Amino acid sequence: MTDTAERAAPASPASAAAGSGRRRGFLSRHRASLLIALGLVAAVAVAALTGGADTTTPMDPDNAGPAGTRAVARVLDDKGVDVVVARSADELESVPVGSDTSVVVVLPANLGEVTVERLLEHTDGAAHLIVLGADIGSAEALGAPVTPSNVDLGEGRDAGCVDPLFDGLTVEVDSAPVYEGGDCFPGDLGALVLRPRDGLLLFGAEQAFTNDQVLRADNAAVALRLLGQDRRLVWYVPSLGDLSAGESVSMTSLLPRWVFPGLWMAGLAVVAVVVWRGRRLGPLAAEPLPVVVRAVETTRSLGRLYRRAGDRAHAAAALRRAARTRCAERLRLGSRFDPAGLVREVARRTGRPETEVARLLDPPPGDPGPTTDRDLIILAQALAELDREVKGP
Amino acid sequence: MVITGRVPLLLLLGLLPVVARPSPSTVWLWLVVVSLVVAADLLLAPGPATLTVARDPVGAVRLGHPAASVLRVGNPGKRRVRALVRDAWQPSAGATGNRHRVDLASGDRTTLTTPLLPRRRGDLPALGVTVRARGPLGLGARQRTLDVPGVVRSLPPFESRKHLPSRLARLRELDGRAAIRVRGPGTEFDSLREYVRGDDVRSIDWRASARTTKVVVRTWQPERDRRVVLVLDTSRTSAGRVEDVPRLDSAMDAALLLAALASRAGDRIDFVAGDRRIRARVRSARARDIAAHLQDTMADLEPVIAEADWASLAGAVTEFGRQRALVVLLTPLEPSAVEEGLLPVLPALTRHHRVVLASVRDPELEVLAGTRTTIDEVYDAAAAEQAMVRRRQTADLLTAVGVDVVDADAERLPPALADHYLSLKANGLL
Numbered sequence: 001m002t003d004t005a006e007r008a009a010p011a012s013p014a015s016a017a018a019g020s021g022r023r024r025g026f027l028s029r030h031r032a033s034l035l036i037a038l039g040l041v042a043a044v045a046v047a048a049l050t051g052g053a054d055t056t057t058p059m060d061p062d063n064a065g066p067a068g069t070r071a072v073a074r075v076l077d078d079k080g081v082d083v084v085v086a087r088s089a090d091e092l093e094s095v096p097v098g099s100d101t102s103v104v105v106v107l108p109a110n111l112g113e114v115t116v117e118r119l120l121e122h123t124d125g126a127a128h129l130i131v132l133g134a135d136i137g138s139a140e141a142l143g144a145p146v147t148p149s150n151v152d153l154g155e156g157r158d159a160g161c162v163d164p165l166f167d168g169l170t171v172e173v174d175s176a177p178v179y180e181g182g183d184c185f186p187g188d189l190g191a192l193v194l195r196p197r198d199g200l201l202l203f204g205a206e207q208a209f210t211n212d213q214v215l216r217a218d219n220a221a222v223a224l225r226l227l228g229q230d231r232r233l234v235w236y237v238p239s240l241g242d243l244s245a246g247e248s249v250s251m252t253s254l255l256p257r258w259v260f261p262g263l264w265m266a267g268l269a270v271v272a273v274v275v276w277r278g279r280r281l282g283p284l285a286a287e288p289l290p291v292v293v294r295a296v297e298t299t300r301s302l303g304r305l306y307r308r309a310g311d312r313a314h315a316a317a318a319l320r321r322a323a324r325t326r327c328a329e330r331l332r333l334g335s336r337f338d339p340a341g342l343v344r345e346v347a348r349r350t351g352r353p354e355t356e357v358a359r360l361l362d363p364p365p366g367d368p369g370p371t372t373d374r375d376l377i378i379l380a381q382a383l384a385e386l387d388r389e390v391k392g393p
Numbered sequence: 394m395v396i397t398g399r400v401p402l403l404l405l406l407g408l409l410p411v412v413a414r415p416s417p418s419t420v421w422l423w424l425v426v427v428s429l430v431v432a433a434d435l436l437l438a439p440g441p442a443t444l445t446v447a448r449d450p451v452g453a454v455r456l457g458h459p460a461a462s463v464l465r466v467g468n469p470g471k472r473r474v475r476a477l478v479r480d481a482w483q484p485s486a487g488a489t490g491n492r493h494r495v496d497l498a499s500g501d502r503t504t505l506t507t508p509l510l511p512r513r514r515g516d517l518p519a520l521g522v523t524v525r526a527r528g529p530l531g532l533g534a535r536q537r538t539l540d541v542p543g544v545v546r547s548l549p550p551f552e553s554r555k556h557l558p559s560r561l562a563r564l565r566e567l568d569g570r571a572a573i574r575v576r577g578p579g580t581e582f583d584s585l586r587e588y589v590r591g592d593d594v595r596s597i598d599w600r601a602s603a604r605t606t607k608v609v610v611r612t613w614q615p616e617r618d619r620r621v622v623l624v625l626d627t628s629r630t631s632a633g634r635v636e637d638v639p640r641l642d643s644a645m646d647a648a649l650l651l652a653a654l655a656s657r658a659g660d661r662i663d664f665v666a667g668d669r670r671i672r673a674r675v676r677s678a679r680a681r682d683i684a685a686h687l688q689d690t691m692a693d694l695e696p697v698i699a700e701a702d703w704a705s706l707a708g709a710v711t712e713f714g715r716q717r718a719l720v721v722l723l724t725p726l727e728p729s730a731v732e733e734g735l736l737p738v739l740p741a742l743t744r745h746h747r748v749v750l751a752s753v754r755d756p757e758l759e760v761l762a763g764t765r766t767t768i769d770e771v772y773d774a775a776a777a778e779q780a781m782v783r784r785r786q787t788a789d790l791l792t793a794v795g796v797d798v799v800d801a802d803a804e805r806l807p808p809a810l811a812d813h814y815l816s817l818k819a820n821g822l823l
Contacts, residue, residue, distance in 0.1 A: 256415070257415035258408075258411050258412045258415030260417075261411045261415055261416060261417055261419055261420045262412070262415075264417065264420045265404060265405070265407045265408055265411055265420050265423065266405065266408075268404050268407075268424060269401040269402075269404040269405045270401070272396065272400045272401040272404050273398075273401045275396055275400075276395075276396050276397060276398055276400060276401060279536075281477065281479045281492070281523050281525060281536070282481055282521060282523030282536075282538045283481070283520070283521070283523075283538060285481045285482065285483060285520050286483075287483055287484045287485055288483075290513070290639075290695070291632045291695075292634060293632050293633050293634060294633065294634050294757075295633030295634055295635050295640060295725070295753075295755045295757075296757045296758060296761060296777075297633070298780075299758060299761065299773070299776050299777050299780045300773060300776070302776035302779065302780070303761075303769070303773035303774075303775065303776035304772070305776075306775060306776060307768070307769060307772040314775070315771065315772055315775035315776075316775075318775040318776070318778050318779040318782075319771075319774065319775050319778055321778070321782060322762070322778035322779075322781065322782055325782065325785070335789070373768040376768065377765065377766075377767070377768055377771050380765040380771045380774060380775075381765050384763065384765055
């Protein structure tokens, strides 16, 4: 038994190591993919936890910007009013509207005719339907055939009516539409408040509700009184889609009905092609790369070193020494030649004056050497030329 | 788990039901149906491991010459197997057309031949045989990579063998068999024969001529049974490439030519290769196929990024025997490496042996020294001149120690080394 255990012992760590090696292999091979997946999950989680991002739609209760109405919505919420936001006609229809509910409609310019019909039908049982800033089109659609005109209310306008809702309050906004035949906040051209029929109220000064202007005059009081009449408030912000819903002929209705499912099917086929082509027939064949060193590499780096140091004197000395050796070889002067003798021989061979040859091959000790790059190039080329002359035809 | 190209086609076929019943649910239903069919096909596919795969040994082939690897595939299972088989090799083995379609009934066997064309010297391994066995509908397949070891040994190409006939002819000229005789201090007495015009009068054997009425000359034959030790340096300096061929490969070429020539001349050849330690050793091979034997030994030698330990290499030379030998050091003439590593051990070698250093010269150095148009080129030229002066000094130093230096371009080194050997032999200096 012990014998077996002892024999098994060396094998088991090895197999365990192999197993963990395979696991580690999987982890390390897919580390990048795992990290990316983790990052995506984290991003989605963060987005979900922090809630929907703030919107920039004007008059939206979630918009904290100057044109938003978050201040009013929050205060209403604090005062015990249950604020429900609907951002499209479909959303609105999914919200139950009862006799304890006010519905406020902002941005009525985004209401299409069909949407207005759906809105009126759905909010039939509501206690109050309040439309903020209705323009001519939406006012007519809502059943109030009036022509609103824009006026400047920078000076403020008093309620001027007996309605306890607005009694003694003043509204002050930059500009707002006023309606002929309205009752409260009257002026020359019309009043801010129009009640075309029971339960429907048009309020022109929508700017009074925005975060930017809600603190001017009694705007806040107007807003809270107007919207806080009931226990629930449905805040309907029509989307652009509500403008054309059911009214225009969309591209999709012209296409055959099978086109979209067909596209889905084609997409699935493409995914299948990717899966089919993406699977390799066995692992990649790897090549252990050889050492690639060019033999001349060290010489080139030496040249770069000279260049970096700008050591012209050294480079010139190397070139001259090599030229002397080569000339001596060509003139068969032996390996231990006398520089002066070499100069004499070279001068005789090439027919050049001795001083010129001496300046090239063996300058006197006081010679400063080439001072500029150009001098060095000229010297190098002159040495090459001399070598060619010595070599002869 | 693999799907085949039929799966996307089958999915596209789903457009028909979608047109008939245009609804997203049709898409999902069709997807479910296709998935189930593919899953069933995958389950019914035979396991790739049921095939037996064996490989015939490939053996050795000279670099750049074609070879073939033969796989013997059998199906001992009860079911028919239709599969795609890929015989993967290291890319430099040049395995083209390594994908084979196999259709084996139960008990069938077949052979698959993968052509190989090695592009790199050394042992090039097979990396595994991947079997992709597809199901009865051909929609899914099961894939497994089997380990079927195999290796093709790619030998040094021995390009310089083209120089062998001419050198052998010169060797025969040295030999007594040819008309021209050579007389030298170290040559050996062969036989006596009658004088013919043209013979060197100094080779007349007067004592033998006195016994006959004819004039008799002695004939000589070159020395035989000498030893040649080839020392191949595989250290860092041999990794340098000259015209994209490592110096090591050019040195191998030269060593092979010299070995082939020396074996024909009746000499014994020892071979040692190493850097920091001894990598390969061939002892006293006299057979006529010494070149093939050396090729096989050299096949998997690669340059090592390490300094050569010349003391141990010289020790290996001494181990071959104390008889005087021609020691050929195949190492680049790199001033620093030679002066620091090789020079200290040379006296011990030159005392007993004749030493020749064969080095691959880089023609690019001269090109570099001759190009002097821009300032960068001038600095490079200065560096090249400096390097050449240093090389020359090192060569002079070696000559002073008693080493013959053969420094030639990669192309010219093998014949130059062979010629040097022949001249040594002709002068009886071995």
